[in-house]
Amino acid sequence: MKKKKLLILLLTFSLSFACKDVKKSGDEIDSTIENSEHTAETNKALKTKGEEIKIVPIEHATVILEWGDVTIYIDPTGGPTAFENQKKPDLILITDIHGDHFNMETLEAIDISQARFILPQAVADEMPDKFSKKLEILTNGDSKEFDGILIEAIPMYNLREEAKAFHVKGRGNGYILTINGQRIYFSGDTEDIPEMRSLKNIDKAFVCMNLPYTMTVESAASAVLDFKPKQVYPYHYRGRPDVSDVGMFKKLVDAGNQDIEVVQLDWYPNDEY
Structure with missing residues (x-):
């Protein structure tokens, strides 16, 4: 037992x-x-x-960036036809209140159902109330991360006495986007301000140059030679009626520093400016 x-x-x-x-x-x-x-x-x-950053020029100051499954619109203007066959935006960055950067008709016409807006207060003040939940307001010096992308708002303004009324300091934003380890700068409407000249470690720089609203080709080239981006994309270079000489801009940059690559894209496919 x-x-x-x-x-x-x-x-x-x-x-x-x-x-x-x-x-x-x-x-x-x-x-x-x-x-x-x-x-x-x-x-x-x-x-x-690891995805490459795709750059799609639309017109003048309007550009699309694609990174993996994230699509970013910068200053979308031009109406719905300008964005035919383009991916719908996840982020929309607006630099200033002027019509070549902020166009309500375009925003009403494109699919923004999944988009967040990053913009200065002056632009937010002109947005309809129905967009209020989509808005992220950044002032000069602010930064915020969206979809793994760091966005920094930096000053953009005029220096010349005769042009100061066009863009006053603090109203609009230039932007630096850090995407996949690359720092991409969009100048917005500005002159060769100290904040631009002191930029560091910029991989791609989109730099405006048109009179009377922003700056001369010589001023733009001088600023670029100061902050030394790896690549510079001249954009926003047609005024009314003058067209800035981007060929001269390239010569000035090449003469000052051959390590800076000047990349010319087609910003005026319809030749409307």
């Missing part, structure tokens, strides 16, 4: 360990699945972060 009880105890003890082993194996399986799913998500994130 004692032997029978001892045998039962031994069997119970063995089964207890077996159950623990089975549970442990199940935990290991669950952990493996979880780790596999985590690895898949990590790989997906790494793939997204």
Whole structure:
């Protein structure tokens, strides 16, 4: 009888360990699945972060950036036809209140259902109330991260006495976007202000140059030679009626620093300016 009880105890003890082993194996399986799913998500994130940044010039100051599954509109103008066959925006950055940067007709006409707006207070004040929940207001010096992209708002303004009324300091924003380790600068409407000249580690710079509203080709080139971006994209270079000489801009930059690549895109496909 004692032997029978001892045998039962031994069997119970063995089964207890077996159950623990089975549970442990199940935990290991669950952990493996979880780790596999985590690895898949990590790989997906790494793939997204490794995507090239695509630049799509629309017109004048309007440009689209695409990075993985994130699409950014800068100063969207031109109406719905300007954005045909383009991806709908996740972020919309607006620099200032003027019609070549902020165009309500365009914003009403394109699909902004999934978009957040990043803009200065002066632009927010002119937005309809129905957009209020979509707005993120940045003032000069502010920064915020969206969809893994750091956005910094920096000053843009005029220096010349005869032009100061066009763009007063603090009203509009230039922007620096840090995307996939690259720092991309959009000047907005500005002259060669100290805040531009002191920029650091800029990979791509979109720099305006038109009179009477912004600055001369010579001033733009001088500023670029100061802050030394790896690439500079002349944009916003047609005024009324003058057209800035971007060929001269390239010559000035090349003469001052051949390490800076001047990239010319087609900003005026319809030749409307």
